[in-house]
Amino acid sequence: MNLPLLQTIHIAGVIALFTSLGAILLGGSGKKGASILHGVSLLLILLVGFAMLKKPPMGQHWWMVKLGLWLFIGVAPALSKRKVMPASVVLILCILAAITAAWLGIRKPF
Numbered sequence: 001m002n003l004p005l006l007q008t009i010h011i012a013g014v015i016a017l018f019t020s021l022g023a024i025l026l027g028g029s030g031k032k033g034a035s036i037l038h039g040v041s042l043l044l045i046l047l048v049g050f051a052m053l054k055k056p057p058m059g060q061h062w063w064m065v066k067l068g069l070w071l072f073i074g075v076a077p078a079l080s081k082r083k084v085m086p087a088s089v090v091l092i093l094c095i096l097a098a099i100t101a102a103w104l105g106i107r108k109p110f
């Protein structure tokens, strides 16, 4: 698959991810669909991310930081559910993590 298509799918995954996070962290009851969307979009972002990397460039480190941010956004709903942090704080941290992940993907700084 060509890079612009993979980039578009990567962004589509991010849009779906934050749709699910909004429902999980701010929504009321009946969040099963949101949890499914959360898992599916995380998987999509990861798979397409690695497809864009082709072979992980071991000389570079920015994508490893992205993996950590991806993991944080993955466990975020549990942090709210287990009352480790308020849902609003979790959501703000997720948005900051995603902004950092986007910057890393665009700039590839290290």
Ligand code: HEM
Pocket (backbone or CB within 6 Å): 006, 007, 008, 010, 011, 014, 045, 046, 048, 049, 050, 052, 053, 063, 066, 067, 069, 070, 073, 097, 098, 099, 101, 102, 103, 104, 105, 106
């Ligand atoms: C939830 C976490 C993530 C968010 C919010 C995110 C977001 C973004 C955004 C906005 C871009 C710039 C637009 C683009 O080039 O497509 C990007 C690029 C990229 N992302 Fe992610 N990403 C995340 C996780 C990952 C993961 C886990 C990987 C794989 C290790 C990955 C690999 C890449 C790559 C390789 C690029 C650069 C593509 C290119 O060469 O242009 N991303 N990401």
